[in-house]
Amino acid sequence: MREVAVIGLGMTKWGELWEKSLRTIFVEAALLALDDAGVEKIDSMYIGCMSSGLFIGQEHLASLLADYLSQVPTPSARVESACASGGLALRMGFIDVASGMSDVVLVGGVEKMTDVSGHEATYALGTAADQEYEGFHGITFPGLYALIARAHMEKYGTTREQLAMVAVKNHHNGSKNPLAQFPYEITVDSVLNSVMVADPLRILDCSPITDGAAAVVLCPVEMARKMKKPVVKIIGSGHATDSIALSSRKDITWLEATFQAAKKAYSMANKEPKDMHVIEVHDCFTIAEICVTEALGLVEKGKGGEAVELGVTSLGGKIPVNTSGGLKAKGHPVGATGVAQVVEIVKQLRGEAGERQVKGARVGMTQNMGGSGGSTLVHILERE
């Protein structure tokens, strides 16, 4: 297998982009990435998108987007793993380049979520849960994560305030990211007094409904070395599944797919949790970030809440998590999230993250998950 580098980054402003269509925002991000890479011709494309069928009545997206990017007849594939679709697209592009099948690959993530009503969006997102054992009985994602939060509080003594601190930290980081949907600070008090969604989770514990796209360009490392930018390599890729229904898991506070995907990625990269300088994780709800930091081995089991409170995962802390603002402040166009995480990490490793730069960052990681943790993609990147 060949070594693979990330040579181009692109991302649109995220938010309620009512004046733009899915194809428009994808092309915007893709052109930025191709321009950043300095390439025009690509050998293949991978698109992460969760549910363009339910959100905009459009499947067959990969060909449509290849056409609008003036890239037909280039091979183009759409992949889906709920909210981990972007991370999955990255892995498919990584394997494609590593195999020798393609040299230059565009990996994009996109979702247009605000063209439907809130009720319809909740239904569409709910299709990431088990329809027979969860969805049909009325539970939606805030409810599923509320169950996880309540269990984590009960088992480990995680506090309501610690959950709030995840949102406060991520909004602090997001306030330094001009592409974020909500680039402003919030306080623990504002979280605790925001409207209840599913006890104990309040609206400021939840990532928003977002339109947005992100894209990266991959190529063999040898090709990247001839270019002018710092060479950032993908040195580890881990992908794992778990039951998508919470009721089938032994312990709902533990994200086994994240643990398994990270194990593979660490092993491939020959790295350990302590080697990471900056990390983007899937904070779809505040409790998710706490559980993820534990499953990645960044903090001890049960200590995720305490770590946030102690500032371990803050910008300037020992292991900065979600410097981009995370899903909470940057927004969460589900299929795009996993690709945008890579955009942030590569910016950090190149030293291009501006006010939110982690000084001297050379190794970073992304963790992107689907549903309540039924699928997870972990990637480790390193600057040469």
Next chain:
Amino acid sequence: MREVAVIGLGMTKWGELWEKSLRTIFVEAALLALDDAGVEKIDSMYIGCMSSGLFIGQEHLASLLADYLSQVPTPSARVESACASGGLALRMGFIDVASGMSDVVLVGGVEKMTDVSGHEATYALGTAADQEYEGFHGITFPGLYALIARAHMEKYGTTREQLAMVAVKNHHNGSKNPLAQFPYEITVDSVLNSVMVADPLRILDCSPITDGAAAVVLCPVEMARKMKKPVVKIIGSGHATDSIALSSRKDITWLEATFQAAKKAYSMANKEPKDMHVIEVHDCFTIAEICVTEALGLVEKGKGGEAVELGVTSLGGKIPVNTSGGLKAKGHPVGATGVAQVVEIVKQLRGEAGERQVKGARVGMTQNMGGSGGSTLVHILERE
């Protein structure tokens, strides 16, 4: 890149499977394939499915199916390219094994289409067309293919009877396939007198709405050589895109993506059209098979209708096409179709096709396309 073999085949009976759910039929096909391969442990899974979101309200399918197959935490990815989703899943599995990332890979295709009303199924299928330029204006797939048929008749003199002969041939083949949805003969008269759907296409020109699943197991050729079955290799894989809107094409009678995908597959396999002994193509409508045989270079441009009339593509003809019964008689559970094509070709190359066996077949091809030809996957297989 490593050479890749197909070592296991599985397929359910296709039809209106109201008593079974999507997860049930997938597991049924997957277990048959694993059993045929003689393996239990797999390294990864790829699932082709067009729109489980719209058909059954379930995304995040890859993890769900890995769980129901008792394969978690194995990596599992769902891919979508409308009706070419199955062929795309095969290509992803092929690249995965070729790259060295995985050894044993399960590739499945599945669709459950009869749990919704006919109107809803037509809407779901319509999302393979361009929603902004086609769907929103009311046209559905029979209408799009009717436009192609009318143009082909006008330009090349293809006759209404020749269209009917495609259906008659495929039903003849399908009558020998016990897994087919409609395993019985029809006549040119019955096609010409069947109910009109979109002039000139009648109901017996159209593939049906079907529930079904198919699966194959892939591994490196060196591993396959140690097993007891004949070794069938994937020697060519081509994937290409085109605009999904008919209005953006120069000539709607010509399937450019099929031509481009075939060109790549022939080149990789170092084969020509005349080297093929048996072929499965995407006859979603009778006119589609005619256009596809031309774009694959099996017959001269404009002569696809004549070739059917002369029996060139019949069982016993020079180039037997759709010995399985094709989409027309076997059925068309959209995401499963591309995988079932491979099941048929491998059966033929192993000499296991029973009454529909093409004698001495050693090289075969599959062509699977999305929408009105906006994406195409072509694979060439050879028995060692």
